[in-house]
Amino acid sequence: MDKTILLAHGSGGKLSHELIRSLIAPGIANDLLNRMDDSAILDISGRIAFTTDSFVVNPLFFPGGDIGKLAVCGTINDLSVMGASPLYLSLSLIIEEGLPTADLEKIMHSISAMTAATGVRVVTGDTKVVNRGSADKLFINTAGIGSVPDGLNISGANAQPGDQIILSGTIGDHGVAVMAGREKLRFKIPVESDCAPLNSLTADIISFGQAIHSMRDPTRVGLATTLNEIASQSQVDVVINETSIPVKEAVNSACELLGLDPLYVANEGKLIVFAAADQAQAILNKMQQNPLGRDSAIIGEVRAKHSGHVVLKTAVGASRIIDMLSGELLPRIC
Numbered sequence: 001m002d003k004t005i006l007l008a009h010g011s012g013g014k015l016s017h018e019l020i021r022s023l024i025a026p027g028i029a030n031d032l033l034n035r036m037d038d039s040a041i042l043d044i045s046g047r048i049a050f051t052t053d054s055f056v057v058n059p060l061f062f063p064g065g066d067i068g069k070l071a072v073c074g075t076i077n078d079l080s081v082m083g084a085s086p087l088y089l090s091l092s093l094i095i096e097e098g099l100p101t102a103d104l105e106k107i108m109h110s111i112s113a114m115t116a117a118t119g120v121r122v123v124t125g126d127t128k129v130v131n132r133g134s135a136d137k138l139f140i141n142t143a144g145i146g147s148v149p150d151g152l153n154i155s156g157a158n159a160q161p162g163d164q165i166i167l168s169g170t171i172g173d174h175g176v177a178v179m180a181g182r183e184k185l186r187f188k189i190p191v192e193s194d195c196a197p198l199n200s201l202t203a204d205i206i207s208f209g210q211a212i213h214s215m216r217d218p219t220r221v222g223l224a225t226t227l228n229e230i231a232s233q234s235q236v237d238v239v240i241n242e243t244s245i246p247v248k249e250a251v252n253s254a255c256e257l258l259g260l261d262p263l264y265v266a267n268e269g270k271l272i273v274f275a276a277a278d279q280a281q282a283i284l285n286k287m288q289q290n291p292l293g294r295d296s297a298i299i300g301e302v303r304a305k306h307s308g309h310v311v312l313k314t315a316v317g318a319s320r321i322i323d324m325l326s327g328e329l330l331p332r333i334c
């Protein structure tokens, strides 16, 4: 195998076949992918969730993960927070000529580790190589399909007055880890990305059925913007308590140093749930028993139907409206 990826590896010819056979396909092989037809034929019935995402994170490798792990987890999570059980993925690689083959091998290894851990299968894919300078090392595009059980009605538009808002753990870990990787920053306590597949946690959560009104993963725009999205979609006001939002000490001090507000920093292994008040404590208890929800906390609640504002009650008892992120805080974070 060549030491770097060549344009001919994306030609569809002999070198492409060799690259796919020897490096891309082995770790993710399954009976559907192995057919190598123009499309995968899937036997699915009932309600289907369907999502797509592109991953352009810079650098490709960061503390706690890499672009491959991020691509699989990110797609699984967008299905999971809709209550879907993730089943199938597509995987499309856009590679810049000159990418070290060893890097691609490591990234494929992360992808196969995640698909093996979750049972989600890559059933179709594509590989393209573009000239040096036409892309930055590697971009990944995915699509994902999952099946949605009957009796669930989860949407950003379904938050109700009285709902309790549960956050599944600490915020800001991913954004700070990628920044540290990109700028080669060394913190006293290293920060790792929280990148993780949340399907086991959402399976626990959706066992509460119709008590789950809204669920979303606060990814690149952070917790504050995600809360604003739901408040606006549901036309409700949201109040959250600063002191109940878990933030790691190391993330807090890194954010202070970088001039960032953790409320707007990206997460890749966290979710928020808007749940009926009478079930919220039981849901929280269940989430805390899952390793991915160990630090879950009730961070606030939905107030009477109103204008879609998110209000933060600060540690000193003041209130301020927190808005959506304006502009781009940290480009190419996912």
Ligand code: MG
Residues within 6 Å of the ligand: 077, 078, 216, 217, 219
């Ligand atoms: Mg999402």
